[in-house]
Amino acid sequence: MQAQKLEVAIDSIRVRFGSQALTRAAELPPPQPWLSGTAVDHLTGIGGLPRGRLALFTGSGTSGKLTLALALLAGATREFAHALVIDGGGFDPLALTSFSPELGALTVVRAPTPEIAGETAATLARAGAGFLLLTCEIPEHWLGPLESGANRSGTVIVGVIDTPSRALAHASSFSLGFSRRDWIWERGLLVGLRTSARCVKNRVAPPLGETELEIRYPLGTRPLTDYPQLVTEKPIHAAELESCVSAVV
């Protein structure tokens, strides 16, 4: 009954103000992708990370999510005028050097409290920063300004959080869950890990399930051309498609 009333109301608005006055969210075009050049591009369903939206990498420690995020950050420093890290503590810039970042474009914001992290993230997204890497939680009341600011400016936001709060998980448009499968040893040395990256939420395109990534820890500074090979992707498991949560808003 309510659905019928809603339909009638929508029809009357369209008759009165034109067919474009109301648009279903599902019919809206997907956000523009930022082509990161990593395997994550295939998982989003739009060929890149969504601009103006929050993407989350979740999972327990040592599952490879931060290494992947650092590769994205290094790529962003070469493409954007400003790439920023909102660091709740523990971000090590030296870990980034192996990905050959453009350090002139990189700024680290030390946020001792979640409140500062939230305000800085929202302010910088609204100002038009190209890429934001969040390594800490954002309070719920800052998520709205962060989303709207990023949406307006097209900022790519990637959050790396072990276990995100319900509010943060809800605010994200794309979420990848990482779980380590096994370590990669070569000649007695630990050189990387195999991890399963599972799309647990996708509001920008139909979900693409799960894939296995082989993440090699960068050893020393490598030339730019080698960097995409640090993360290699195995074929997506089609059988897992149904288990993914998906909604388009």
Place this chain on the structure above:
Amino acid sequence: MRVCCGLTAHLELARRPDLYGIPVIVGRWDEHVVAASEEAQASGVLPGMALRQAEHLCPQATFVLPDEEAVVRIRELVSAALYDLAPIVEVRDEGIAWLDLSGVMKPGESIRAARHRLLKAIGREPRLGLAPGPFSARIAASRARPGRLLRIADAREFLAPLPSRELPLDAEQQERLDLLGLRTLGAVAAMGPRELESQLGHEGRHAVLLARGLEPDPLEAWRPPLFTSAHRQFGEPVGDREALLFVARALCGDLADELGLRGAGAKHVRVRLVFESTESDQRETIVRHPLSSTAELFGLVGSWIKEWKPRAPIAELWIELPVLEGAGRRQLRLWAGGDGSSDEVIAAMERLQERFGDDVVWKLPLSIHGEVAPPHSWGGGAQRQRGRAGAELA
């Protein structure tokens, strides 16, 4: 330096795409050959030889008179089409387009776009060469297949086995090179610049530098022209304001298309109404921000025409843009993402520092090798963003 060269047909030949595939010779009677198609060159016809000789060598060729004005127009169009792909673009009448890709973030995309645009402008697949300088890039392009790119890393090594005929020397100088036994560029490169200068003059020194891949000739960057205008002459003098507005909008559209091609914007706008008696009335203004779209131009011109009270029917309408400059979207492809809002981000960081203290925002100090300096050098703490936009705060 990294230069891409796109080699197409001579622009005189590009005027007549309907003659592609058959031998064509461009030149005036009793003068020299200006350009010859590949099919004519296969018969031995070369640019610069006497037209009579060319006719003797290739009697079945179609002979076309040169048209310098048309060539200039095509060159401008091709230059404008390539303008936003590289900071420096140079196009020559011989069908050579150079793009200096130094500093371009995605050179591959620029090369692909250059190929498509040259194909669209000239109607033939260009041969592409990528090398450290214009000379080696042109030679590389001449050896590439149509639509393909030949990439050269070491210019000297690539040039060494090639014949010395590739050097830009006249016939007499080429003959002297031959007599000296310098038949390859490698042999020329092995000579000292002074030695060859004593034989061939200044061109000798230049030739040695070219053969060594030192690229002594810089590219001359094409710049958008500084003046443009559009006008319409009416068959019958017009007194109707609506008709005038309609024509003005069309002229603004033409001008906007042209400005768009050239990546330029109008800084000064002038509208001139010419009456039947050849007297004219005009209005002009200097605008603060360059106008480049139809809406922007017609917004100004249309408002003038709406309030204008001409004293007689109008025979001609002129819209002139005497001063052009780079529009907001000039060479935008070359910008890094977010450059446009860079100042806003820096201002936002300053505000955050004022609220939460200087230590909130950190720029990583760079070591001498462009890497992150070791942690012990971070002891000085963060420094203020203010007044240091774009510089690392080491």
